[in-house]
Amino acid sequence: MENKHQVPVTVLTGFLGAGKTTLLNRILTEQHGQKYAVIVNEFGEQGIDNDLVVDADEEVFEMNNGCICCTVRGDLIRILSGLMKRADKLDAIIVETTGLADPAPVAQTFFVDQDVANKTKLDAIVTVADAVHLSSQIEDHHEAEEQIAFGDVILLNKIDLVKDEVIDVVTKRIRKINPFAKIIKTTKCGAPLKEILNLDAFSLKRILEVEPDFLDSDHDHEHDDDITSLSFVSNTPLNMEKFQDWFGKLLQTKGQDILRTKGILDFKDQNDRYVFQGVHMLMDASPMGKWPEGKERSSRLVFIGRNLESMNLKEGFENCKSA
Amino acid sequence: MTADVNQFPALDKTKFEQRGIEFKLGIPVTTAVSVGNSIAVGFGDGSVRIFTSGQSSDAIKAHKGIVLCMSKDGNHILTGGDDGRFLKISLDGVVKEIGNFGTRWVDNVTANNGSLVCSSGKIVYLWSPNNKEPKLFEHNSTVGGIAFDTKGKRLAVSRYDGVTLWKKDYTKKWVSSNLIWKGSHNKVSFSPDGKYLVTSMQENAIRCWRLKDKIDFAMSGYDRKIKSFAFVGETSYLATSGALGMGVAAAICWPFDGEGPMGRQPTCISYTGNNEVTVVEPFPSENAIFAGLSDGSVFLSEIENKNNTIIIRSFTGSEVSAIAVTDDSSSILIGDMNGNILWTSIWDK
Structure with a gap:
């Protein structure tokens, strides 16, 4: 058997204006000594250092496999398969999704395509959330709620713009939707990259370590989240x-x-x-x-x-x- | 399927390897195309090398990252890369940029009657000999593959949910029609007689359209995605990768003569070992195929006499990623993902 080296793929999601671009810019400009490829939608900037920016259209299609909700991203299959032919190996791949995207098709792509699954692995879904606007976004847009639900890591961003009480309320709200995500509170997405990339959150081994953080007694029925x-x-x-x-x-x-x-x-x-x-x-x-x-x-x-x-x-x- | 498996004694080196020339370049081979009696090879570091009579040229710096695709244009080659560039390269290494699409990859390139054609994202670009600006063919999703029929009159573009078929109407204006089947269509090809159009799909199947009445049907039963297919020989078979079973890999060959493949059984050429056929390449003018496997081995088999199979290259441990035969059918080049290249003569002296 060949040695199965799989390049980790991080999915970066988050509602419009939450700070995804700030985080991407950090990943592309920081001196991290790693080689990353960033798959983006209409991103104006060029990669600095050795990083690689690939333009993709967020294109989903439904698999004809009798599974009614199995939509996957064909463009991602094409680009990931292409990146695996590179002479120099990548340390990680980051896939940015647009603000209104459902993260599921990206995750499902890793279950469905054998070549993608052999050579890359879904590392984690990282959701950037805007501490100021998250509550209203969740109420108005199911996409914002889905992005929280899918996150393995949630960057609660822009905490410098809200009071501590608001941070508490937003945190509880996130917890109610998603009890096992790791929440990192940031301003300008300023979390160390090692807390965002290469987490292995989708490996079955890691599940043994995760203790869901439930708010047992604290059932507030203020918000009736979907x-x-x-x-x-x-x-x-x-x-x-x-x-x-x-x-x-x-x-x-x-x-x-x-x-x-x-x-x-x-x-x-x-x-x-x-x-x-x-x-x-x-x-x-x-x-x-x-x-x-x-x-x-x-x-x-x-x-x-x-x-x-x-x-x-x-x-x-x-x-x-x-x- | 197990009854007629081709088995071979363990060999150190085949006679083809013994009389051939091997290169260990350490850079993944992504594609190879014959131009006359030379073979151009694209690599995963963006370079191109021209091999002639078993000699390699210096590396031609073509693309920044990966040579994604390659095609022949007369005595030149066309390449597309992950740097968004579409290039025309002469055999002595002069590189000319035809188009540049920045961070959007060039996924397909081809030439047709003097026109240069590529796809990048959802658009196919066609440069006619006399026009500086390309003609744009737009589609609703990213282009999977492009193909002209043998006469160069029709252009097929595969994409999500089917194929767009472009041809010129009586006013010489390009018009399109659609061949519809739900799902993601990757590579596309016309049959040599122009009567059929086939695509390889994400779902381990080939989709086929009979163009006279647009009847479509699937060729399925594959275990893997079909990475490679090609029309072979005068009677015309469609040879495909993607089949494997317990300890057996196979190239499946569908008959396209007479009434076509509908309702007919394919020929199954099997190879032992826990491998997958990764590349099928026709042996020009013969009803025979070269099959490259995921362990690096390469076989030559006659389709209608499949017991007549010979081993060209033995196990290397690295997936075969390109096979090309010189235009005079005298020599073959085999490349794999570890950058091992074999150039050898096909016929005994």
Whole structure:
């Protein structure tokens, strides 16, 4: 087998005016000693140093694979395949999406195309959010909400322009939509690049380390957000067959409304822990070695999506417990 | 599929390798095109080299990053790169810039009756011999591939959801019609008789249109995306990559003679090993194909007598990325992703 070196790809998303261009300029101009390619839409500037700017049109198409919500970005497949032919290897690739874009097709591209999946890997979705305007943007534009829901890292930017109380409110709002993103508070997107790039957030191994940060008791019903998250924990081992049956059907029928899922599962009579993560209907799952000794085995499951209340998730999950 | 697998004893070097000349350049080969008895090779550092009689020219500095595509124009070559430039290069290394699109890549280049043609983004640009400014052909999504029919009268442009077919009407104005099939279409080609148009799709399938009545159908059942296909021989087969099974890679060849491929079975030429066919290249004037595999090996097979298969190049460990045969069919050049190049004569002396 050839040595599988995969170039990490960071997806940079965020609503109009949040500060994506500021961050891109930083990535392109800072002395970081790394070689990056930046795939942009109509970006006026040229790369400085050794960096590479590639112009793309954000073009999505629907796969004819019977999966109703499986849209992917063909232009990204073309450009990533091209970049892999370079003589000098890239340290990372950054894909900028436009302010009104849904991040799902970019993520799905990495599940769908074999060449892209062999040679590159989705590293993380980084969402730049405007601390001043995020609350109103979430209310008015479903795209802004989706970008928060998909983020592995959320740069809460422009915090110098708002009071601390506002930052708290916005942070809580983000947490309610997305309990497992890492939130970094910044002015002028001034976070160290190592907290943004090369995070390996989509690797199944990393899921073992992430503890969702739920605001348990703090249910404020001030805002009725469209996208929410739900999580479930069970100390009773699950029946594998029942779980696969329930979860498979769930993604098949509700995959459009379920944006992201992550989980660690404890199946009855299995020594390994099972880890999975998914984007809409597409899922990546694998056994990840034995349970650590002395630690209690348990299953944890997180959903981010729309209309989660209508899916009887709790009941469905309960039914998967082994008798 | 397993009944007629071609098996070979483990060889150190084939006779073709023994009598050929090998280059270890360490730069990925991206494309190769024959021009007379020379072969031009494009690389992943933006350079081009011309190989003649087993000798390499110095590297011609063509593009900044990657030579993405290459085509022949008389005794010159055309190249497109990731620096957004469309170039015309002579065999002695004189580079002329035809177009420059900045940060937008040039993904396809070709020549047609003296015109120079390329695609960048959603637009195909055509420079006629007497016009300084190119004619623009615009499309709704990024161009996957471009192809002229053998007479050079029709231009096919693949894109999302099908193909745009351009031709000149009686007033010599270019007009377009659409061939529609949902999804992303990559490479496109006319059959040599001009009766069919085929595209390779993102979904592990070839889409084919019969142009007289625009009936379309799929050639499917592939395990992988079809990276390479080519029309081969006088009876005309469409040879394709993209098929593999348990321990077997295959080139699938569809018959395009008579009533065409509809409802007919393809010929399957198989090769052992856990590999994939990455490049198919016709052997000019023969009903035979060269198949390059993901492990670096290259085979020559007759389509109608597939047991007549010989190994040209053995395992190198690096994916074959380009194969070209000189115009007089005397020599072959093979390049891979690690920059190994083999030049060898095809016929025994």
